[in-house]
Amino acid sequence: MAVQTAAKKERAPFDYDRYLRPKKLPHIWCPGCGHGIVLKSLIRAIDASGLTKDQICMVSGIGCSSRTPGYVDFNTLHTLHGRSFAYATGVKLAKPELKVIVISGDGDALAIGGNHFIHTCRRNIDMTILVYSNFIYGMTGGQYSPTTPQGAIATTSRFGNIEPVFDCCDLAKAAGATFVARGTSYHCQDLEKTILEAIRHKGTSVVEIIDQCPTYYGRLNKLRSATEMMEKFEKNGTVSVKQVDKLPPEKVEGKLLRGILHRVERPEYCEEYDKLIQDAKGK
Ligand SMILES: Cc1ncc(C[n+]2csc(CCOP(=O)(O)OP(=O)(O)O)c2C)c(N)n1
Ligand code: SF4
Numbered sequence: 277m278a279v280q281t282a283a284k285k286e287r288a289p290f291d292y293d294r295y296l297r298p299k300k301l302p303h304i305w306c307p308g309c310g311h312g313i314v315l316k317s318l319i320r321a322i323d324a325s326g327l328t329k330d331q332i333c334m335v336s337g338i339g340c341s342s343r344t345p346g347y348v349d350f351n352t353l354h355t356l357h358g359r360s361f362a363y364a365t366g367v368k369l370a371k372p373e374l375k376v377i378v379i380s381g382d383g384d385a386l387a388i389g390g391n392h393f394i395h396t397c398r399r400n401i402d403m404t405i406l407v408y409s410n411f412i413y414g415m416t417g418g419q420y421s422p423t424t425p426q427g428a429i430a431t432t433s434r435f436g437n438i439e440p441v442f443d444c445c446d447l448a449k450a451a452g453a454t455f456v457a458r459g460t461s462y463h464c465q466d467l468e469k470t471i472l473e474a475i476r477h478k479g480t481s482v483v484e485i486i487d488q489c490p491t492y493y494g495r496l497n498k499l500r501s502a503t504e505m506m507e508k509f510e511k512n513g514t515v516s517v518k519q520v521d522k523l524p525p526e527k528v529e530g531k532l533l534r535g536i537l538h539r540v541e542r543p544e545y546c547e548e549y550d551k552l553i554q555d556a557k558g559k
Pocket of ligand 1: 338339340341342357380381382383384385388408410412413414415416421489
């Protein structure tokens with residue numbers, strides 16, 4: 277018993293404060309919002325990467341998720357709705373030594389920013405893109421987004437959404453991203469490991485993160501709590517890629533895969549651009 281107590285004492289609690297900007301707190305997120313849980317996994321992944329705070333540039337567009345960079349003590353840019361990828365590309369080209377991390381919502385990345393998203397993936401520029409997919413536009417009051425499930429209620433689909441869903445991971449892979457993964461705010465420890473792998477990857481890495489907006493999506497769709505949403509969409513709505521082959525088809529059907537879905541190597545954009553400059557100089 278005494279040995280156990282001593283061992284417990286040795287483990288210092290994780291120092292989140294080191295990564296936060298206390299003057300920017302309290303944050304704007306509603307109780308039960310998934311974005312805070314994701315921030316925790318993200319901070320832990322960055323810490324595990326061994327990168328210093330100055331080596332990171334975090335860029336976002338507009339939305340509840342896009343508020344994240346304001347709260348963290350890295351180089352940060354809070355830009356325009358859907359345009360974070362363009363700013364992030366500029367930062368990476370000007371300072372290729374930085375690790376660029378883009379934070380975006382499903383609306384930000386896949387609707388207004390969809391064009392920028394696919395061309396960033398196509399170029400394979402070295403940056404990590406996190407798409408917080410809560411099936412709705414949270415910040416502006418719950419309009420439906422490209423990830424809103426068919427039949428779901430949003431403030432702009434009062435009788436049920438009739439539009440098919442964009443699969444963010446399929447889209448990223450088809451567009452050329454060289455690392456594609458999916459995580460959830462429920463499986464936050466797995467998420468931390470997945471984000472770490474994404475940060476370590478050279479090229480465009482995309483992680484779609486299923487999280488919850490209890491205030492709009494939950495309320496409109498009669499899901500009574502954040503916990504109920506996490507149970508429905510994240511715990512029971514996803515299957516790990518590591519388990520999928522062992523499960524009968526009926527346990528997999530209709531579920532989203534989580535984990536690393538795609539990882540390949542391909543020339544990285546900044547390096548190719550640099551080669552071009554060197555060639556041009558030599559001529
Ligand atoms: C050009 C432009 N169009 C529309 C808006 C309004 N707007 C701000 S955030 C947002 C949606 C954000 O939703 P999402 O990206 O899914 O992030 P969440 O808030 O759910 O985290 C919209 C439509 C804007 N700020 N700029
Ligand atoms: S409106 Fe939704 S997405 Fe925005 S902070 Fe609240 S719960 Fe989160």
